[in-house]
Amino acid sequence: MFNEVFKEKVNEIITRHNSDKKKLISIIQDVQKEYHYLPEEVLIYIADTLDISHAKIYGIATFYENFSLNQKGKNIIKVCDGTACHVRKSIPILNAIYKELGLNDEKNTTDDMIFTVETVSCLGACGLAPVITVNDYVYPKMTPEAVIELLNNIKKEEFR
Amino acid sequence: MIISNYNDLVSTANKYKESLDKQTKKVLICAGTGCLAGGSLAIYEKIKSLIKKRGLLVEIDLTKEDEGIGVKKSGCHGFCEAGPLIRIEPYNYLYLHVKLEDCEEIVSKTLIEGKPIERLMYFNNEKLYKTQEEIPFYKRQTRLILHNCGHIDAENIQEYISRGGYKATAIALNTMKSKEICTIITDSGLRGRGGGGYFTGKKWSQVLSQDNPVKYVVCNGDEGDPGAFMDRSIMEGDPHKVIEGMIISGYATGANNGYIYVRAEYPMAVNRLKIAINQALELGLLGNNILDSGFNFNIHIIQGAGAFVCGEGSALTASIEGERGMPRVKPPRTVEKGLFECPTVLNNVETFANVPIIILNGSDEYKKYGTSNNSGTKVFALTGNVVNTGLIEVPMGTTLREVIFDIGGGIPNNKKFKAVQIGGPSGGCLTFDKNHLDLPLSFDSLKSVGAMIGSGGMVVMDEDTCMVEVARFFMSFTQRESCGKCIPCREGTKRMLEILEKITSGNGSLEDLQLLKEIADTVKNTALCGLGKTAANPVLSTLEYFYDEYLAHVKDKICPAKICKGLSTITIDPNMCKGCSKCAKSCPVEAISGTIKNPYVIDKNKCIKCGACIEVCPFKAIKEV
Ligand SMILES: Cc1cc2nc3c(=O)[nH]c(=O)nc-3n(C[C@H](O)[C@H](O)[C@H](O)COP(=O)(O)O)c2cc1C
Ligand code: SF4
Ligand code: SF4
Ligand code: FES
Numbered sequence: 001m002f003n004e005v006f007k008e009k010v011n012e013i014i015t016r017h018n019s020d021k022k023k024l025i026s027i028i029q030d031v032q033k034e035y036h037y038l039p040e041e042v043l044i045y046i047a048d049t050l051d052i053s054h055a056k057i058y059g060i061a062t063f064y065e066n067f068s069l070n071q072k073g074k075n076i077i078k079v080c081d082g083t084a085c086h087v088r089k090s091i092p093i094l095n096a097i098y099k100e101l102g103l104n105d106e107k108n109t110t111d112d113m114i115f116t117v118e119t120v121s122c123l124g125a126c127g128l129a130p131v132i133t134v135n136d137y138v139y140p141k142m143t144p145e146a147v148i149e150l151l152n153n154i155k156k157e158e159f160r
Numbered sequence: 161m162i163i164s165n166y167n168d169l170v171s172t173a174n175k176y177k178e179s180l181d182k183q184t185k186k187v188l189i190c191a192g193t194g195c196l197a198g199g200s201l202a203i204y205e206k207i208k209s210l211i212k213k214r215g216l217l218v219e220i221d222l223t224k225e226d227e228g229i230g231v232k233k234s235g236c237h238g239f240c241e242a243g244p245l246i247r248i249e250p251y252n253y254l255y256l257h258v259k260l261e262d263c264e265e266i267v268s269k270t271l272i273e274g275k276p277i278e279r280l281m282y283f284n285n286e287k288l289y290k291t292q293e294e295i296p297f298y299k300r301q302t303r304l305i306l307h308n309c310g311h312i313d314a315e316n317i318q319e320y321i322s323r324g325g326y327k328a329t330a331i332a333l334n335t336m337k338s339k340e341i342c343t344i345i346t347d348s349g350l351r352g353r354g355g356g357g358y359f360t361g362k363k364w365s366q367v368l369s370q371d372n373p374v375k376y377v378v379c380n381g382d383e384g385d386p387g388a389f390m391d392r393s394i395m396e397g398d399p400h401k402v403i404e405g406m407i408i409s410g411y412a413t414g415a416n417n418g419y420i421y422v423r424a425e426y427p428m429a430v431n432r433l434k435i436a437i438n439q440a441l442e443l444g445l446l447g448n449n450i451l452d453s454g455f456n457f458n459i460h461i462i463q464g465a466g467a468f469v470c471g472e473g474s475a476l477t478a479s480i481e482g483e484r485g486m487p488r489v490k491p492p493r494t495v496e497k498g499l500f501e502c503p504t505v506l507n508n509v510e511t512f513a514n515v516p517i518i519i520l521n522g523s524d525e526y527k528k529y530g531t532s533n534n535s536g537t538k539v540f541a542l543t544g545n546v547v548n549t550g551l552i553e554v555p556m557g558t559t560l561r562e563v564i565f566d567i568g569g570g571i572p573n574n575k576k577f578k579a580v581q582i583g584g585p586s587g588g589c590l591t592f593d594k595n596h597l598d599l600p601l602s603f604d605s606l607k608s609v610g611a612m613i614g615s616g617g618m619v620v621m622d623e624d625t626c627m628v629e630v631a632r633f634f635m636s637f638t639q640r641e642s643c644g645k646c647i648p649c650r651e652g653t654k655r656m657l658e659i660l661e662k663i664t665s666g667n668g669s670l671e672d673l674q675l676l677k678e679i680a681d682t683v684k685n686t687a688l689c690g691l692g693k694t695a696a697n698p699v700l701s702t703l704e705y706f707y708d709e710y711l712a713h714v715k716d717k718i719c720p721a722k723i724c725k726g727l728s729t730i731t732i733d734p735n736m737c738k739g740c741s742k743c744a745k746s747c748p749v750e751a752i753s754g755t756i757k758n759p760y761v762i763d764k765n766k767c768i769k770c771g772a773c774i775e776v777c778p779f780k781a782i783k784e785v
Pocket of ligand 2: 487642643645646647649650687690692
């Protein structure tokens with residue numbers, strides 16, 4: 001996966017941030033935008049290029065929630081379980097999605113890599129709780145029934 | 161074009177105002193996150209194209225002579241529950257729940273003929289509210305900070321300037337000394353809106369008095385509290401106000417660089433801030449020699465990477481420096497050694513937004529709002545089980561009752577009010593019985609009852625909420641978000657969560673309540689940073705005000721709100737059961753018995769609550785209660 005083309009991209013990102021160690025988080029953020037996750041060999045490459053320890057870059061990549069060391073599905077569904085959504089019953093929505101896609105809190109990506117389901121602690125649209133996003137597009141006032149319909153529509157698109 | 165001093169700014173503002181006045185009618189379509197989710201962008205495009213087709217569209221940049229209609233995307237109008245929202249000036253009509261199909265009528269009837277469309281307006285108790293200002297939700301608020309939110313195109317600096325924007329910056333930079341500004345801010349009594357309520361003027365004076373030549377201003381836009389979106393709405397709806405506050409802060413303390421740390425979940429806030437910064441740079445309101453005052457100031461945006469603890473000051477600066485966002489022991493305090501080891505002003509988004517208002521009107525005028533030790537207004541995110549959810553602003557000292565029942569419109573679906581959770585994971589749950597509802601909201605009053613204003617999230621809960629479950633919910637949040645640096649927080653939150661899980665699953669005992677309280681007290685007193693120190697608040701406040709509910713869970717083994725799975729029972733409704741026997745066949749432990757065509761029954765003592773019977777019943781006669 002980590003071929004010359006990608007290496008060039010990573011180099012370009014590092015140079016854009018002036019090879020500055022203090023910009024490490026921005027560098028990893030930009031790299032993740034390219035790959036959608038952080039493959040181990042890429043992290044090691046960045047560490048070696050910036051001359052920082054593998055432990056340190058691993059520490060940072062695992063500390064922040066938005067970094068992922070695992071590959072994610074094509075459609076990322078975020079179910080908000082913030083306070084506002086929680087009191088307006090977000091968990092039944094999550095359970096409906098899990099059931100429909102055959103996932104659970106340990107296995108959150110479908111085998112065909114079409115869906116990844118995550119819970120988040122607030123999407124900032126609390127006035128319209130409960131809220132979910134699919135690839136950052138916000139769906140307000142969700143119900144278990146509506147979410148199943150949404151999933152079916154996405155599936156139809158995917159398998160057309 | 162460069163604006164070079166106060167007079168220049170005033171004449172520029174007049175010029176912009178003149179050109180804006182050519183828009184004799186204005187349509188403000190809410191493009192806040194809530195309304196966007198409801199499809200407001202498509203509505204914006206449609207209305208714009210309809211007006212364009214009629215040749216009536218006037219863009220403010222054009223020096224067109226004719227008058228016409230202006231169509232704009234604005235920041236959050238606040239009344240999120242009723243979105244997508246559209247405000248139409250000069251009539252000040254507010255249209256709610258607007259759909260794409262309504263656009264033609266809005267254009268032909270309201271914009272051309274000037275007539276209201278009543279079915280899109282706010283109706284309550286058989287009364288029609290035509291203008292936005294009459295609606296009780298708005299009428300009872302005092303919108304100082306949110307003055308522009310929903311009223312201007314947030315991506316257009318000309319609109320901001322035409323409404324008095326950057327005047328405060330010009331006054332400060334052209335006519336005042338650093339120390340003078342610190343004094344005004346101190347006199348105003350402004351306290352930080354990020355949660356702690358530290359006096360802003362005091363903080364600035366401390367930074368000013370440091371003799372390090374390099375200093376920084378940091379704006380905390382992390383807003384990690386679930387249920388809070390005030391800072392987001394300000395950054396999206398009125399970004400220039402925050403920028404102004406930062407420039408003035410830099411000038412008042414001797415800092416030439418500012419950083420805004422925005423959480424990654426807020427891409428639109430980042431985008432609007434970037435646009436605003438570039439526009440301010442172009443007009444010479446940011447950058448070198450601002451307004452010919454000799455003062456230089458630049459602002460950089462940093463995106464967070466998803467760690468709640470990064471909202472804490474020392475963790476936030478560590479994160480900007482490219483490290484793990486872990487709090488450190490203080491002293492040295494941020495005002496002495498903050499970002500890159502230099503003296504740093506660190507304030508919340510809303511705190512900065514207050515600054516231009518104070519400079520413009522003076523501290524005495526500002527102090528007219530609020531209470532003696534808590535001046536000004538506060539923006540709250542009102543959410544949960546309340547009729548009018550949204551973004552509200554009230555003077556400090558307003559009571560919870562006014563907020564929840566007058567502005568919020570009370571509890572929906574004829575349910576009873578149970579509690580209100582204030583201040584997110586650091587806050588507490590307040591309730592009806594203890595006269596909490598008549599408590600004037602302020603930093604000091606909330607602290608006295610074990611809650612906190614925090615960032616201003618206010619989640620209303622009705623009778624169907626289980627307070628033990630709520631405590632568990634917050635503990636699971638803080639447990640997950642603990643950075644793990646200190647043992648009381650890392651281990652304590654984990655143990656508290658385990659105990660709460662034990663209780664909600666029906667296995668708790670009286671001793672567990674005792675232990676829970678002990679751990680909570682220990683963590684509160686020994687954790688390193690605010691996250692750990694306040695993590696126990698939801699537990700302690702529910703233990704204090706809802707002890708009965710805990711007792712019901714551990715002694716009677718029931719969950720009064722019927723939320724906790726482990727404490728529910730599964731029963732068959734004899735009126736709905738047709739006696740098909742499907743449930744009995746599916747039960748793995750033979751807990752169901754009966755005779756065909758008669759209602760079946762479940763033996764509570766045998767049932768393991770697996771739920772299998774619920775699924776198979778074709779008549780939906782089996783329920784968990
Ligand atoms: C765990 C934790 C999270 C915090 N999150 C935020 C936040 O999201 N936004 C904020 O302004 N302050 C937050 N604070 C408070 C900041 O540490 C700091 O007190 C505040 O930004 C100072 O600004 P102010 O004086 O204007 O309130 C947090 C504190 C803690 C302990
Ligand atoms: S109290 Fe919690 S979040 Fe704060 S430093 Fe200790 S472990 Fe980290
Ligand atoms: S919930 Fe499971 S154990 Fe209980 S009665 Fe139904 S099928 Fe039987
Ligand atoms: S709590 Fe769900 S969007 Fe804020």
